[in-house]
Amino acid sequence: VCACARPGRLQGKAAMEERRSFYDLDEEERCAVVRECGGASYTEKQVHGWVFRRMTYAFERMTDIPGWVREELSRRFRIVPGELDAAAVSRDGTLKALVRFRDGVRVECVAIPLRAYWSFCVSTMAGCPVGCRFCASGKDGLIRRLSAGEMLAQYLLLARRVETYPRTVVLMGSGEPLLNFDEVWKFLSLLNHPDMGGLGARRITVSTVGIPRGIERLARGGKQFELALSLHHPRDAERRRIVPVKHPLGEILEKLVFYRHMTGRIPTFEYCLLRGVNDSPACAREAADLAHRVPAKVNLIPYNDWNPRYTSSSPEVVDRFRKILASRGVPVTVRRRRGDDIRAACGQLTAERRG
Numbered sequence: 384v385c386a387c388a389r390p391g392r393l394q395g396k397a398a399m400e401e402r403r404s405f406y407d408l409d410e411e412e413r414c415a416v417v418r419e420c421g422g423a424s425y426t427e428k429q430v431h432g433w434v435f436r437r438m439t440y441a442f443e444r445m446t447d448i449p450g451w452v453r454e455e456l457s458r459r460f461r462i463v464p465g466e467l468d469a470a471a472v473s474r475d476g477t478l479k480a481l482v483r484f485r486d487g488v489r490v491e492c493v494a495i496p497l498r499a500y501w502s503f504c505v506s507t508m509a510g511c512p513v514g515c516r517f518c519a520s521g522k523d524g525l526i527r528r529l530s531a532g533e534m535l536a537q538y539l540l541l542a543r544r545v546e547t548y549p550r551t552v553v554l555m556g557s558g559e560p561l562l563n564f565d566e567v568w569k570f571l572s573l574l575n576h577p578d579m580g581g582l583g584a585r586r587i588t589v590s591t592v593g594i595p596r597g598i599e600r601l602a603r604g605g606k607q608f609e610l611a612l613s614l615h616h617p618r619d620a621e622r623r624r625i626v627p628v629k630h631p632l633g634e635i636l637e638k639l640v641f642y643r644h645m646t647g648r649i650p651t652f653e654y655c656l657l658r659g660v661n662d663s664p665a666c667a668r669e670a671a672d673l674a675h676r677v678p679a680k681v682n683l684i685p686y687n688d689w690n691p692r693y694t695s696s697s698p699e700v701v702d703r704f705r706k707i708l709a710s711r712g713v714p715v716t717v718r719r720r721r722g723d724d725i726r727a728a729c730g731q732l733t734a735e736r737r738g
């Protein structure tokens with residue numbers, strides 16, 4: 384039920400949270416706010432169109448909205464919670480953007496040109512508390528979690544920059560999405576809105592190191608998001624050395640089976656190949672066994688060098704790994720390197736406390 388029926392609900396709250404970002408409001412809140420600011424029942428749709436379809440940054444520009452509504456909206460809200468601080472374009476066309484928020488914290492996000500469309504990679508936290516050994520995003524720990532509006536800001540800043548909405552979105556920037564569940568869920572719901580480029584749940588991938596409670600909540604959410612598990616090693620003890628999470632693989636796999644049962648989607652194992660660490664034929668055979676237990680498909684990721692402790696596996700070893708999985712009936716792909724000349728590739732995104 385639209386909160387338009389309950390005017391006044393947000394008065395005290397919005398007044399206290401002075402100039403909150405409009406991006407952080409869900410549909411019900413937006414509706415209530417626009418009514419409180421003097422708008423008619425159809426005004427919210429117009430404001431929504433200006434903010435999310437035309438990607439306007441100022442309420443004053445909304446020329447078909449009455450002046451008193453615009454004034455009241457700008458007195459109480461700002462539209463965007465951050466700004467584009469810097470951008471770099473790779474030789475393959477990948478765009479990396481550094482977005483700076485109001486408190487000075489900055490995160491990176493990426494727009495990747497694929498054959499006929501774009502894919503956006505969004506960060507869900509500044510820094511990351513997990514600290515995977517091969518990942519630059521988590522090297523300094525967690526700076527802070529991002530709000531849904533701050534995730535949406537990355538999405539819309541990239542869309543403005545490349546002048547189109549993407550076909551797919553992956554939550555594979557800095558941060559563990561399922562450790563910021565409520566804000567991520569709100570962001571995913573905002574992305575699903577028809578004004579946002581018609582991005583269906585199957586075009587959005589949530590990537591996790593394996594947070595059982597988060598996987599279960601996502602499964603119960605009633606949406607068919609794609610789910611990717613950062614596996615990186617098929618044995619618990621060795622996996623913990625590179626992906627330091629306490630949950631055993633058995634428990635994580637159980638939740639993936641549940642996810643598949645609830646959503647009908649086939650989870651993916653992301654597997655970053657590190658020379659001499661996880662690229663042996665035995666690892667490939669064991670990864671195939673795990674994939675059959677879900678069942679899951681596998682995406683092999685050549686390592687993008689960042690930590691001198693690790694080196695990428697040779698193309699021959701990547702191919703040998705792929706063949707072992709394929710020969711055991713596991714659907715397997717090898718991810719193409721994108722944007723590594725501007726450090727925009729997987730595991731290379733970073734965050735900063737202030738600029």
Ligand code: SF4
Nearest residue numbers: 511514515518521558
């Ligand atoms: S791989 Fe993901 S979970 Fe691990 S440190 Fe990097 S951002 Fe965090």
